[in-house]
Amino acid sequence: MASAQTAKGKGKENPVASLAAGAIAGGTEAFVTYPLESLKTQLQFGALEGGKPLTPYQALRQTLQQRGVAGLYAGVTAVVIGNAVKAGVRFTTYDQFKSLLKDEEGKLTAPRSMLAGLGAGMSEAIIAVTPSETIKTKMIEDSKRAVPKYKGFVHGVQTIIKEEGYRGVYRGVGPVMLRQGANSAVRFSSYSTLKQFAQGSVVPGTQIPGWMTFGIGATAGVITVCEWRLLHLVVKTRMQSLRAKAEYRNSLHCAYRILTEEGVLKFWKGTVPRLGRLIMSGGIIFTVYEKTYPVIAAVL
Template sequence: MSAANKGKSREKPMASLCAGAIAGGFESFATYPLESLKTRLQFGALEGGKPLTPLQALRETLNQGGTRALYAGCTAVVIGNAVKAGVRFTTYDQFKSLLKDDEGKLTAPRSMLAGLGAGMMEAIIAVTPSETIKTKMIDDSKRAQPRFHGMSDAVRTIVREEGISGVYRGLGPVILRQGANSAVRFSSYSTLKQLAQGSVVPGSQLPGWMTFGIGATAGVITVYSTMPFDVVKTRMQSLKARQEYRNSLHCAYRIFTEEGVLRFWKGTVPRLGRLILSGGIIFTVYEKTYPLFDSIF
């Protein structure tokens, strides 16, 4: 990831953690409305109504609760994404350093393996709790009388009614999604970055616009290859999940048999928009802030 270190030298964990946390927090707040719309679209059939387009979902959300409804669960995601990105970049950089060859190069398969490990770590440590809370808060915000009054109240209510497992609902699909996400995103980004570096002066950093474009392209590839995991994850973290599904496989089976295979790509448009921006923002912010923290630590 970082252009600061070459060869077999290992990136500094604290620098990776701080730069990743800043990049993740900034990116999640900037793109949250698209994440909120994606989640609402994925609930779809659970409401028993006609499937909405992204524009219809946006209008309905704003009519029901205004901008506040569009940002329901945002705090949990910003905090979770800051921790997630810090964990992701730290573990990826360490795995990457271990997997480089003697010339300091990282092949695409090894980059994918490092990304897979980073994604699984972030899923367990940060993503599942923050995603579960966010999903339940978005689901709750659609009620005429929402039960949750902020993130802390949502956490207390979920833990009181479902136990600690309530905030780890959907752990299996989250691990699959995050592992696949990071494996595809990092390997795509690494491969595209190596190709782009041939067009700049050796040893110099890529310009910000080029980093943004490479990250955005990696985001597009990631969305289409991992969308089914994301749909199952959202359904398993809904307020009705315990009544509707026995486990993640049962959830996937019901979606496939009752709603059709295309339902696994429901919410692709807002998620695509979010991950294009996300990929561009997070890689650009990380690449620009890592050297600062590298010099501090």
């Protein structure tokens, strides 16, 4: 019994270090990959703009021509702050769920890792993801207007709350919870499984090299984007748009209108930039977290 408790103690993570390292990793990842996120969101608006659907290249060229590089970073503040908070929540809750679900030998099976990831994803969806992504989506759409309504991040948040109330920043919470739950379940279980394989190729007691961590995280990102949650991305984007209140009664009505008016392929709009972002995202966030956590944990 004592040895089992020792094993469990060794595997227990410091929640403060998890929160801080996760926040740093999330903020870094959000800023670096934001242009791809911006393009993905613009492609998913599609019919809401009433024009011909754009390719990723056309969306990039049009944004640069009309608004320059700054156009690719419209709404970035909300996402960097939101991503820092959600990554901090995600890693903290995952580590805590992971500690609870480890067996007596301190090991975590793939199914239990997936369950821990599911809990972490749904937690971050409620606490951080839905508000930050709603604000980001509205600000990206608003930036495409000839005369934008929002003068900046703070003014945008104030205007949204004034016009729609606090419910306005929680539109699409259902699809976001499904998306984040599935995302974290697949990503964490994929990452932990691949990491276990990789640890067999390094000297016992030493850390996995940074380039290998990046590769494992990027692979987990590819696996993540290949699952069914892409459907929820489009519904979520539409529900968080400026016109959502007038266009859709709820998420199911939104999905029905997209399917009947635009076709099933519309649910996969924005896949190319999304895939690019998740490859980069997985590599960056796990690498930064793995390198930052031991440093912060040693200080605390």
